Amino acid sequence: MSRVTNFSAGPAALPLEVLEQARAEIPDWQDSGMSVMEVSHRSKAFIAIAETAEADVRELMGISDNYSVMFLQGGATMQFALLPMNLSQPGDTIDCLLTGTWSKKAFMEARAVRNARIVADGENSAYTDVPARESWQLESGAAYFHYTPNETIGGVEIHQPPVVGDVPLVADMSSTIMSRPVDVDKFAVIYAGAQKNIGPAGLTLVIMRRDLLDCAPADLPNIMRYKSHADGGSMLNTPPTFAWYLSGLVFKWLKEQGGLTVIGERNRRKAELLYGAIDASSFYTNPVAESCRSWMNVPFTLARPELDGEFLKLAEQEGLMNLKGHRSVGGIRASIYNAMPEQGVQALVDFMAEFERTNT
Ligand SMILES: *Cc1c(COP(=O)(O)O)cnc(C)c1O
Numbered sequence: 001m002s003r004v005t006n007f008s009a010g011p012a013a014l015p016l017e018v019l020e021q022a023r024a025e026i027p028d029w030q031d032s033g034m035s036v037m038e039v040s041h042r043s044k045a046f047i048a049i050a051e052t053a054e055a056d057v058r059e060l061m062g063i064s065d066n067y068s069v070m071f072l073q074g075g076a077t078m079q080f081a082l083l084p085m086n087l088s089q090p091g092d093t094i095d096c097l098l099t100g101t102w103s104k105k106a107f108m109e110a111r112a113v114r115n116a117r118i119v120a121d122g123e124n125s126a127y128t129d130v131p132a133r134e135s136w137q138l139e140s141g142a143a144y145f146h147y148t149p150n151e152t153i154g155g156v157e158i159h160q161p162p163v164v165g166d167v168p169l170v171a172d173m174s175s176t177i178m179s180r181p182v183d184v185d186k187f188a189v190i191y192a193g194a195q196k197n198i199g200p201a202g203l204t205l206v207i208m209r210r211d212l213l214d215c216a217p218a219d220l221p222n223i224m225r226y227k228s229h230a231d232g233g234s235m236l237n238t239p240p241t242f243a244w245y246l247s248g249l250v251f252k253w254l255k256e257q258g259g260l261t262v263i264g265e266r267n268r269r270k271a272e273l274l275y276g277a278i279d280a281s282s283f284y285t286n287p288v289a290e291s292c293r294s295w296m297n298v299p300f301t302l303a304r305p306e307l308d309g310e311f312l313k314l315a316e317q318e319g320l321m322n323l324k325g326h327r328s329v330g331g332i333r334a335s336i337y338n339a340m341p342e343q344g345v346q347a348l349v350d351f352m353a354e355f356e357r358t359n360t
Contacts, residue, residue: 005344008322009152009297009335010175011195018249036245041238049245050233056251060260063184063207068230070206071244076102076174076193079206080109083170083189086216086226088114088143095119095142095167099158100127100151101328106172110146119145127154129289133162144168144188150176150294152196153326155286155333157294161186168212175296177205178254179338180264188212197296197337199247202240254338263338270336270345271295277349283356301331304359308332311355318351 006013029036030045039046054069063069072078084094094114096107098121110116119138120131138145145164150157152175161169161183168188177192184190189208195201206226213227222228222236229236257263275293278284278300286293286300302308311332315323325331336345 002319004319004321005340005347006321007334007336007340007344007348009196009326009333010193011201012197012335012337013339014199014246015250015253015339018246018253021249022246037242039241041235041241046241046245047233049248050235050239053244053248053251056248056255057205057207060178060251060254061182061184061207066210067184068208068210068213068226070208070226070229071234071239071247072204072206072229073202073240075201075204076172076191077105077109079172079191079204080106081113082224082226083144083146083191084110084113084116085220085224087168087170087189087212088215089217091115092143093117093139093141095139095145095164097131097136097145097147097162098122099130099148099156100154101326102151102153102172102174103146103148106146106148114143117142122156125289126287127151127156128287130156130158130292138164138167140165140167142167144170146170146172148172150174150296152297152335153299153329153333155288155294155297155299156292157296158292168209175335175337176294178260178263179267179296181260194243194247196335199250200243203243203247266342267295267336267338270340270342271298273342273345273349274298274334274336277352281352281356283360284352296337297333297335299325299329299331299333305331307359310359314355315348315351318347320348320351323348 026035057069088094092114094110094116096116097119098104107116120136122129122131145167149171170189171187173190174192175196177197179197191206194203208226213230216225278286283303284300312324323332323334325333334348
């Protein structure tokens with residue numbers, strides 16, 4: 001078997017230990033003579049998996065009983081629409097901070113449902129910086145404030161939860177969830193598609209303050225109503241059982257690593273190593289303002305963009321895969337989520353130095 005070093009932005013690399021455990025368990029899971037994919041989601045054994053996964057998420061992130069933890073479908077994109085439908089009434093205003101592609105998409109969906117407004121827009125900096133807090137135009141009566149702590153494509157990260165007064169804070173943490181400790185109590189809602197930093201695609205984690213479960217308008221269909229999902233243990237209909245199981249193995253792995261404090265320190269070192277190498281060279285450039293550089297997604301460009309193709313080709317020959325930047329921005333992007341070991345980033349940095357040496 002040979003594994004590459006996978007810098008994919010999503011679906012992204014998973015810990016090898018997790019994949020090996022899943023492989024070992026697939027034909028005969030817990031002496032059942034069946035795989036976990038072949039049993040009812042209402043069986044005792046699967047319910048135990050589901051409950052353990054929730055308990056582990058609560059433990060890892062320090063989530064109090066004031067919050068409901070839901071395992072849903074539809075990705076982060078579905079939540080872009082469900083959040084305004086559930087957390088606001090017709091006529092309400094929703095405040096949106098625009099820092100790149102994903103926060104814009106969330107804004108567009110909110111606007112399709114309610115009066116969503118732009119609090120501030122990073123467009124002037126071509127989304128390489130977060131608009132200064134003093135420039136934000138907040139609406140005091142807004143139903144909630146939505147932002148994207150980590151813009152996966154632009155590599156822009158807001159490292160501390162913004163202070164927005166009494167307005168509930170809603171965060172799309174798809175590409176930063178569990179990358180370090182966060183103070184969950186500062187948030188009304190945290191949500192994330194699983195396929196970046198948690199597990200396989202198909203599962204979406206939604207952490208919601210319980211009092212907000214009751215604000216949905218009466219005419220919302222059951223399946224679109226967070227309260228119904230919360231009351232039904234995220235099993236209103238058949239959940240993505242395999243993705244849930246595998247995410248559960250990732251939560252166990254995170255605990256074995258020492259939890260989010262240890263993971264956060266590791267992620268900080270990885271980011272410092274890569275940005276350090278970029279900043280020390282005039283051959284590579286990261287366009288993002290230093291205060292909001294992402295720990296998870298590191299885009300960079302070459303001084304000679306005509307070498308992008310050669311860079312990617314030679315990187316692949318070294319087993320450094322999926323480094324092509326997003327089609328909307330080009331260049332190179334290294335996604336270095338939890339499952340990326342420090343040696344993987346070191347291998348990339350070594351390759352970059354060698355490529356620079358032979359091309360200058
Ligand atoms: C990937 C991503 C999304 C889209 O997630 P889906 O699960 O495909 O809907 C939304 N927001 C952020 C920040 C992302 O990284």
